[in-house]
Amino acid sequence: MKEPVLEIKGLNVDYGLGEEAVHAVRDVDLTLHRGEVLGLAGESGSGKSTLAYGMLRLLPPPGVIRSGQVVYHPHDGEAVDLLSLSTAKLRRFRWAEVSIVFQGAMNSLNPVHTVSAQLCDVIAAHEPRTTATARRARAKDLLKLVGINADRLGSYPHQLSGGMRQRVMIAMALALEPRVVIMDEPTTALDVVMQRQILAQLVQLRERIGFSVLFITHDLSLLVEFSDRIAIMYGGRIVESARAADLYKQALHPYSDGLLHSFPALRGPRRELTGIPGSPPDLGAMPSGCAFHPRCPKAFDPCADTMPLLEAPTTHPGEDRNVACWLHAVERVRG
Amino acid sequence: MAMPTADIMPMLPPAGQPVPATKKRRQRRFLGNRKAIVGLFLFGFFCLLAIFGPMIAPYDPGKRGDELLISPSGSHWFGTTHLGQDLFSQMLDGSRSVMLVGIVAGVVATVLAVLIGVTSGYLSGVGAEGLSALSNVFLVIPALPLILIITLSLPDTDDMTIALVIGCTSWAWGARVLRAQTLSLRRRDYIEAARATGESTWRIIGFEILPNLTAVIAASFIGTVIFAVLSEITLAFIGVPGVSEWNWGAILFWAQSQQALAQGAWWWFVPPGIAIALLGTGLALLNFGIDEYVNPRLRSGATKVRGVKMRVGFTPVLPAKGAKR
């Protein structure tokens, strides 16, 4: 069992305060292990991006972290709760240990600075003793890493294509050789061909540098191929987490099952495309009990009353997975 | 003079705010906005003054009296001029001219701005480009000298003519903003859908586009009224003929020409200035209210709610309470 590098415990993130607050992330427990790729899937509004940004306290107002811990285990030294760090320490921590590849690179790059300036300024901020020449050299190497020609150093973001911008974002995320890279829908805005290229690049980079990845997307098919473990989010909670292969073979939670059946499999036996009826819940007005029960084809008595907890399924003992569904906690319901 | 940012960039509400705003919430937000209320109050006050002012004036503003150049007293609340005329009555009387010219000019300019701006934004081709160039020309040419030179050249001028001249020269700013808004609206999906189904251009403009522009049009109207009020007062101050007798600018003109300053007669020029400033402030506040209503990012408040400091880039972490689900 690999050691954990990032442990999220009981995280609650809201938008707003008091009665009108919207609970976007509810009681999330998630662990990212060293060197692994953890996929986080869910529809829009499920809270996955909120979780990612909330972890690093990057949510814009009116976002608030209500409670919980985000424990980071560095190379050497003590584990530290990110949510308890001072502003100055958090600033030093950001990017150097955990970086983010943002989605929609169209607006993620500063339009008035060159690529080189944006790559170098983060190096300068964290390693002030480097010289400008050294930084530029590193910037050049970073671009080479993602397959961009060095003469693009002086380009402005608007002069680059969508795929190039995304690759610059990836290069930027790796500038300080972090241990964890969070990728927030890194390929959503790109066409399929570009998607494949970028993913292939990511795989290569991971093999070379060895960082852990938290890969957030709504496209479960990507995760099945690319990640080691997958966690599914619904209505602000994690409803299932398992090894990718196990999940693909059999998804225990009806929602995950529905997601898997929403895209055709390229290989393996043909599957029926179904989809999930209904629409995602309004975070401000959640259904009682299990949030998925109004749309669930397998809902039964306890589902509307009580919320199921994320636990090892009693029906599949021994496997390294968790699910929050009454179907798989049958003995606890009965007992 | 203040220019709300709404004028500089298209300001359709940003997408992606997690809290849905129902219509009732929106209305509450606008009216609950303190700035808008204060602004509305001030504007309403001056409108009332314009309607009833001349009627409640204690003296005939032009009537000469015996008490020359006295400071504010019981019988003359704002003091008198060098001819013994009551300044308070002059102010009240002039308020009608000020407000009338301001509002008429505002209406004229806004109508022109909507016609030219929306048309040039919606249609494409040489005509639209030409209209856009026309508005840019009027935008760049300095307004005051232009108004000045036009009013001087016209044979007879009165309040209405001046209002028309101001209205016909100050539409360009609003036209430009409306053009930008219309352009960005035109690309939206539901407009494309309407065009594809063959809805007539005028119906689209009237029913789909204009309703979305109401806030911008309102802001543009208010901005123009501010500008018109300042312009007419300036014209009166300079001595351009045709402005109504007791227009506040005219009062200042007389104050200046009679060397009120040198004689220490501060009551002659302080009230008009304060009145102008209050009217301008009221209108500006109204504009800010509209600005903040449309662009929620500008809303103040919620920066320190219940002791929690909201800050871009550093999400606050609430202090631990008792363990609760």
Place this chain on the structure above:
Amino acid sequence: MGYLLRRVAFYLFTAWAAITINFFLPRLIPGDPVQSLIARAQGQIDTSAIKSLYILFGLDNEQSIVEQYFAYIGQLFRGDLGLSFTFFPTPVSEVLSDSLPWTLGLVGITTVVSFLLGTFLGVLAGWWRGSWVDFVMPVTTFLSSIPYFWLGLIAITLFAGGGGLFPSSGGFDPGVVPSWDMDFVWSAVYHSLLPAITILISSMSGWVLSMRNMMLTVSSEDYITVAHAKGLSERRVMVSYAARNALLPNVSGFALSLGLIVGGTLLVEIVFSYPGVGFQLFQAVGAKDYPLVQGIFLVITLSVLVANLFADLIYLVLDPRTRKEG
């Protein structure tokens, strides 16, 4: 470069529009101002001067309007703006060359300074939102609603005249002769302080407000979140990422509002009897000196156009998206 060329073309077009307006307006004036002037001057002017005045006012009935138009343009290109009525027979161009430098100095410098100061304060107000800075907003709004000239009047009452701190009028001490020596320069600067401060206070507030609003709008852009995620210092995010981008619409806004600023500052000159173009305009209006008024209008318009061009150049430098390299 394409951007710049288009702007230049636009300004040329606008200049042409201004000239044409100038051409047509006097033809609306009733009566024959030139004749009465000539009658008054009683043959002191030579025929070429009369002719230029006729062209200026379109009173030459022998020519068609088109011919008059071209004659007028020709005259302009030779720098002939006609003769001033009040300073008869001094040409308008000469009258203006005396007053223009004063205005350019006062208005030019204060406008730029107020923009820079206002923008700087706006950056702070937009960034440190919710702190004491927010109280500045209502004050600034009120100040920006006050007409410039009225503020000038108040300033004079409070700080000048009869033993006050500052001189109440004029561009320089009456006894000093205009030249480039220290006496004159010092006197000029001293006299310009109060008008300058008046203009500064009135116009700065506008910039503070618009910059603050732009900063707020920009703060919610993705690249600001990225900058914070990168762990950059607060100052760098505020300046290089936020302010640098928020500045762009404000620079174009500045260019566009130059016309408005000019109006207000001219009035300040009137109040302070400052020997600039504005004061001259005031006197010309009072004396119905049409050639002078027209000349001033043209000169002001052209100056604003040139200033606009400068602002466009600056915008070109600031926003790389306008530079289309190959």
